[in-house]
Amino acid sequence: MENKAENPSIPNEEVKGPGKLARMFLTLYDVYKFIARFFKEGFLPPYELKELFRQCYEIGYRSALLISTTGFITGVVFTKQSRPSLSEFGATSWLPSLVGIALLRTLAPLLTGLIAAGKVGSSIGAELGSMRVTEQIDAMEVSATNPFKFLVSTRVLAATITIPILTFYTAMVGMLGALLNVSMSENTSARAFFQSSLEQITFLDFTASTIKAILFGFTIGMVGCYQGYNSSKGTEGVGKAANSAVVIAMFLIFIEEVVSVQFFSLFRT
């Protein structure tokens, strides 16, 4: 048999890996391709509706208790901490509207986003990472099904749909916490409290919060799926995927928060 290993047409020379900068651009290109694939395949039939609903349940229902607790405590603490400053100027009557605006504009989306990044992002990263390591994703590929559609599209869509719902839920629970604190300190009825807090909330606040929450949900789903789906072999890779999913998603959420605050302030007079 001819030894083709010595065939000069075959690339047998030492292969030099790409440098740090080149690797960074290659990763960015990879991320771009991953996102583009989601938009290309995620909305085309056949739809994985059963899996989408299952993921919405997993993300929404399973995070509800943690989010309720955090939202409620935030409402109580924020109100308690704000009261002394406002009372110095004799403006404690503004407390409900301050809490309402703070919760809806920033606290609720940010809190929900960060909690979901920790709980949902890590779970998606670890689940897909472990499926990659145990060749379950390859098994889907070779059985002529599209694992991207089943695993990635459903999770990203579920996070994008569920996080805004959770955000408004957090705001509502936070308001209840604030109401509790206010009721303990002064004689204000629930009706007067909500009337006063909702009075100052504009349609722009509501829209900005919704858009931010959608963006956070998309980021959490996409980062978790990207890290898990592309995790390297071995159990170490699974841990790394889960960890990176949380760290990167949180970092991006803060950047998105800063950018969106700047952007929506352009519309406020």
Add this chain to the structure above:
Amino acid sequence: MEQKPTLKNTEKVIEIKGLYKSFGNYHVLKGVDLDLYKGENLVVLGKSGTGKSVLIKILVGLLTPDVGEVKVLNQYVDQITYKELLALRLKVGFSFQNSALYDSMTVRQNLEFPLVRNQRNLTKAEVNLAVEEMLDAVGLLQTINQMPSELSGGQRKRIGIARTLILRPEIMLYDEPTAGLDPITCLEINSLINQVQERFHTSSIVITHDLTCAKAVGNRVAMLLDGQFQHIGTFEEVFNTNDERVKPFYDYNFIQ
């Protein structure tokens, strides 16, 4: 143990010519040539890390070759579109070394998964029938509602094979089907591979280190050494050699 005869069929279902594959500076396959004939079981033997699994992953498009021609059922795997590749994968079953069962699904759902996504016109009753028939064929109908974590290693292998067979492939690729199993279960898996060949008329490539398995299931045996197939033939032909690289396999499996 009886050695299986070489088949006379000359119709090729897989043709590999001059296949090279490297990972960075690690050259795994260095000019592999191999043919699989219709209806035969071909066993690929070789040390760990010699590229046996890489070879069959290239056959189903999970990896792409660096250089060389890979023709499966008259289609060049690296030159077809993704849609054509999906259609080809329906005809090529792949049984993974660790079974790769979907651990969040029951056995029934594992078998249903590829079936309902590839044959969307099937009714629920037809899907149930196909799943039960296939589980019966591998002798594990009683596990239908169990989770993969509740199964033994041998049962997992059988379910993995059943999940692959449910799409009725023409070619079966087995990656280390007896790895990590006790000798009795190995014999059962060997017997299952032979049953699959007879009942479903599949052509198969079986990757293994296990010479008992190789002798029991292989019509031909191919020995992958230093990135190339150095010996191809019947079990006797391959091991009736003075090649010092081949002898340790035989000595370890039979003399020890």
